[in-house]
Amino acid sequence: MTTRTLLLLLAVGLPLLVGCVSTAPPASTVVQVSDPWFTRGQATLERRKALARPATKAKNVILFIGDGMGISTLTAARIFAAQRDLDGELTGRSGEENHLSFERFPYSALVKTYTTNGQVSDSAGTATAMASGVKTRSGVLSVTSEQPKGVCAGSRDRAVDTILDLAEESGMSTGVVTTTTLTHATPGAFYASTPHRDWEYDAVIPADQKPCPDIARQLIEYDRGDGLEVAMGGGRPYFLPAGRPDPEYSDRTGLRQDGRDLVDEWQQRPGAAYVWNQDQLRDLDVAQTDRLLGLFESWELKYTVFRDPKNEADPTLTEMTRAAIDILQKNPRGFFLMVEGGRIDHGHHYGSAHMALEETRQLSMAVAAAMEKVDLDNTLILVTADHSHTLTISGYPSRxxxxxxxxxxxxxxxxxxxxxxxxxxxxxxxxxxxxxxxxxxxxxxxxxxxxxxxxxxxxxxxxxxxxxxLSDETHGGEDVALYATGPQAHLVGGLIEQNVIFHLMRHALGLD
Ligand SMILES: [Zn+2]
Structure with missing residues (x-):
């Protein structure tokens, strides 16, 4: 018998022998319990045992959506964010031990992202699930699954109420913030209803489907409660009439064919402000501003990796999030805010992990900024993704x-x-x-x-x-994560369908 076999026999037999005389679990060795991984693991357990499950309702809800922020993106982004600083310089840190801001939230769940007609989903069907509590087809915004995509007829009758609608009608303030166009699928699902996500402005709606209003128009005409308080993102030409010069780019103009100046219409409301660059946002007098429209780019806001640090006209996601909360917090009845890190998805579609990971870091920073501004005893913060991408982390790289x-x-x-x-x-x-x-x-x-x-x-x-x-890298179909902190966050757990997120938010706000 070799020493190795003898040791193996002892290892198997000893616990059995001990079990006869005592039921006490075997004590771990000194070398084990003094290992920092052991003590940190034990500390994590103690923190979880002490977690409160407050019965109180939430006054406010902030829903952060990282578009395309799958689990491999989160893992890679937390390593990336530790290894490289905001200038892209290496820090010397290993990275695996890092947490993105929201990865420290006490509660999380896995979320199934398929749509009623798609195994791998798009941002329209998934945003509808989160916004309204029902799953629907890919490509449509806040209409039920019976509605064919791209067909106007019948879509009005199949429109669904969203969490933003319910919040407005209960007297709360509401807002949407994104780094994509303000009329893009993710923000659009919260305030608009349309059988085609691409109908962002009137000129792109086919002539025979024109009775359906475009998404930009729906934002400005939104009339639930007292209307949206905050809307910030890109897509400026969709709000301006064709031929109207763009304030930022001399070679561009508005794109609307109905001749309407939706920016001007927004500004007609009392207390309404409009900004189109970072300086204007920074100079905004929040006390005098009850409603804010921000349109910072022609299309999406710039990727963070391509921002000009010295002379940048676009605000960061963090700056937009802070400004939104400043305005929304003025309402004593609370607020609902959706913040989208919209270009994580675009970086992946382009096939560049670097772009996507930096956008993920930016979302993490925006969440941290929100946590500093709100009272976590009365604000439920949720962070999730609409769908994943095909990014993998593989091989056996060293730590x-x-x-x-x-x-x-x-x-x-x-x-x-x-x-x-x-x-x-x-x-x-x-x-x-x-x-x-x-x-x-x-x-x-x-x-x-x-x-x-x-x-x-x-x-x-x-x-x-x-x-x-493929010309565009595609979405991925595996589950995404949902992180939660604040009142009723303890209801977040297990494996849930994506439409459950609406029900969690509605319940947390006491609107059910
Ligand atoms: Zn996408």
Missing amino acids: GNDILGLVRENDDQGGATGKLARAEDGKPFTTLGYANGPGARHSFDEQGRTDPSDHQTHGSRYRQQALVR
Whole structure:
């Protein structure tokens, strides 16, 4: 019998023997209980045991949606945010131990994101589920699943009430903030109802479907309660008549064909303000402003990685979130606010993890800023995603390996070698990769897979290698996470359907 076998027998037999004389669990060794992982693990358990489950209702609800912020995005972003500072410089930190701001929330759940007709969903059907409590088809906003996409007839009768509608009708203040166009699917689902998510302004609605109002018009005409208090994002030409010069870009004009100036219509309301750049937002007199429309770009706001730090006209998501809360908090009856980090999704579609991860960090910062502004005893904060993407974190990189770099692996004894891992083709590979998308264009040539050690994998436009060549990387169909803190947050748990998020919010606000 070898020593090893003897030890194995002892290990199996000893607990059985001990079990005969005593039922006490075996004590862990000194070396184990003094290990920092052990003590930190125990501390986490103690914190969870002490968690309160307040019976109080929420006065306010803030719903943060990271568009396309799947679980692999969260893991990669928390590593990225620790490894690289806001200037993109390496910090020397390993990263895996980091938390995004909302990853410290006490409650979380997994969320099933499919739509009634899609195994892998889009942002319209998923936003409708969160906004209204019912699942529907992909591509439609806040109409039930019976409504065919792109067909105006019948859509009015199939419109559903949203959490924003209910909040307005109970006298609360409401707002939507996004880094995409204000009329995009995610914000749109909360204040508009339409059989086609692309009907952002009137000129794109087919002539035979014109009876349906465009999404921009629905925002300005929104009349539930006393109307929306805050709306900030991009998509300025959708609100301005065709031919009207854009204030920021001399070569662009408004796009509306009905001749309406929706910005002017907004400003007719008492206490209403309009801003289109960062300086104006910073100079805003919140005390004098009851309603705020911000249209900061022609299309989406700039990706954070392409912002000009010295001369940038777009506000950050954090700045918009702060301004929104300042205005909404003036209402003693509370508020509902939806904040979307909308360009996480776009970075992924482009095939660039760097763009997407920086946008995820920005969302995390906006959540942290909101937590500083509100009273967490009366404000429920939820953070989730509408759907995932095809990003994967793979290989066996050493702890602390650059998340934007090539896989460098450990030696047989587990020590970091800095040595590149190599695929069967003899070439290295990156930790991050996509199942599909435009990254596949440069991933293969006549010799097979290209060598990513020839690539600038840290570049802000770098597209990770991908397998299936598509012009746009696609969404992913696995579950997303939901994080919660504040009153009624303890109801968030388990595996839930995405439409349950509406029911959680409505209940937390006492509107059910
Ligand atoms: Zn998308």
